[in-house]
Amino acid sequence: SATATPPPPALAAPLKTSQFGNVKNPAALLRYALPVENKDIRNVQAALERISDDERIPANKARRLKLKQDISAASDALNGGRKAILAANAGAATQLDALAKGLDEFVAIVENAGSDKGLEGEANLQQIPIKQEALLNIVGAVEQGMVKGMAYDVPKQYAESMPTLLGRATVEVELQIANPPNAASGDDGRRKMTLELDGYNAPVTAGRFLSLVESGKYNNVKINRADGFLVQASGGGATSDPIPLEIRVANANRGAPPEYGMTFEDLGMYQDSPQLNFNALGTLGMAHSESDANDATSQFFWAIPDPRQGSLLDGRFAVFGYTTSGMEAVRELSQGDVIKSMRVVAGKDNLIRPKGYEAPASAPAVAAATEEADGGSSSSE
Template sequence: MSTIIFFNCCSSLTASKLINPRIPTKGSSFLRTHKSFSWWNRHFLPKCTSQKHVQCQLQNGQQKMRSFSLKECAISVALAAGLIIGMPSLDSSPMAYAANPSLPDLSVLISGPPIKDPGALLRYALPIDNKAIREVQKPLEDITESLKVAGVRGLDSVERNVKQASRSLKQGKSLIISGLAESKKDHGVELLDKLEIGMEELQQIVEDRNRDAVAPKQKELLKYVGDVEEDMVDSFPYEVPEEYRSMPLLKGRAAVDMKVKVKDNPNLEECVFHIVLDGYNAPVTAGNFVDLVQRHFYDGMEIQRADGFVVQTGDPEGPAEGFIDPSTEKTRTIPLEIMVDGEKAPFYGSTLEELGLYKAQTKLPFNAFGTMAMARDEFENNSASSQVFWLLKESELTPSNANILDGRYAVFGYVTENEDFLADLKVGDVIESIQVVSGLENLVNPSYKIAG
């Protein structure tokens, strides 16, 4: 009972770091070295299974909301601590945690609020280094927290955010422009001009005390910021390892719309989920998915897992658990692909724990509700093929790299619109279609164009 509350509230508060497991090399095991955790293997972690701008249409107009009380979270942390203390010793192999640094203090794990907004995660994941644009971005993002304060105080806080962003833009505009890629400079300057005008409009909205208009304008301005930051990326920043270079690769970003027909749900008939795929940090993984989308692999496929922890699909009919490439008549698999802060290229084929990178921060963390990643076999890192999952939890107390998923599964995108409705999906709901709506030009080596 305690561990269930712990998971629901805290999203996955550090199984690997606090409970000393040897990290499994494949995707389904929570603690491979201890039999008492086999229940978690079956119920929580994503694994390959052999189970045989956009509006959602609601019948009652109500959207499901998620919330946790502070009391629940406090209880969960306490229960987690009890679980840690009572945990028997585990694997004594070199990979066991006993050979690793001492357990982190719990205060380290909850020292700061994690970034949970998918748009913000995508902005920070771009391969750029321009402090001036980040100083404009941050106060605009902080408006979300300011709006949680009721009444006049909230708007006063929003006004401070807007003034700070405007000041940063004015002071740092030349540095921002100097950071634009030469081929995209004119477009970037045009966006900055729109951003400047938009912030003046937001300032007027705040002065008029039009609280309802703040969030839509904030979203518009952050879109400008994100587009300016993308204009700072001149070209794909690294070479993919030679053994994967001929595979479908997404060298940049793309976006897809996934339309799902919902069965037996009085609240929801169908929904279109907008998903941004990040090939800068996961070119092989994202490229594989876009290639399958172009083959219409997922069209007509059912949701195959929906248990409150993840929504999963991608297991084709028949004995195969992945995509059979008609040109080879074999299952196409892709390597585990993890990019971390401070590295120029992703790591391939190993989990971060296997690499000894216990404190590494993943560039695409499992922080957001609707984080999209690849499922794989339990004991084989490089076994992902076509099965994908979306996380139905968001990080409350656990920073990235301190949960059971970061560094062990390849994240390659986020649902950025209608992600809340993922929680309404059930096994048997049908993916009517997935369509690439932007960024297809970033796909190289597209196998879907090869006949046979």
């Protein structure tokens, strides 16, 4: 069965550092991955994303100065670009007003944040990431409103033979950990996750995964690999045709589809970064064997990044989404733990099946966990 394996020693080095630097927040990576070309809203976003780095500055005065500089940059970009932003999203006026008001409030929080400002200062420090997230959620909503469908056509040979996800979809996951770390304190081992699948950049891979979720192939299957590098499972009994390796280049021109069938190394693209990278804990990747990048079927994995060396998987395995909540459970999962269920909670209408494609049957009822992988017994390699 298809198994994700670390690259051999000759390839054991990451490709060029991603354009997103050290961004590890899945929500931020998903915002960057939207097919949006409006520079003004992107400038607002970039300034607010930098807050995450600003927070790590140890000195109170220096931190406050840098935070205020980036909030000011976001305000300037918003005020200067409002007309262009509304031209791209005519319904965003109320959101932009809320964003402007929130930025003013953010300045007030920052001016009184720090250990040198007493208890109020400590409390305001805790408010900084909360306010940042709230404002970035508004930015993300404005950007989503600018999306005008797919930025390219899925190649005909895949669009006519495989399910494709033309947009995004959300999947809820329920897990059962056999030996939870805090069992003595009443931890029952139940965990929940939310997955966001990105068909804008990986329509074939995300489409395959979502189709299998809908058919119940990931209900009651056991984790077959958990080694500190990745956590892997397979669709029980899935016998789907293989799908090609699918990786889209970061900042690709509108109209340019992903690269199919070959790794970035095979293509000589050593200086390129993938649009969807493995920076975030719980990044969703599709597994394939070491010898064939195009034999992926149903085995997928959650990645556990190593901050010391960058990702060894970028450009070699397809990313098709991110874990947006509950990602801490990835570090707790062990071989033999169970995915109790997966269900689609949003974006189902974005899944397009080709003419004549047989829709999967309804998800089966919860039953005993299985280790079946692609029609046979899985193994942890």
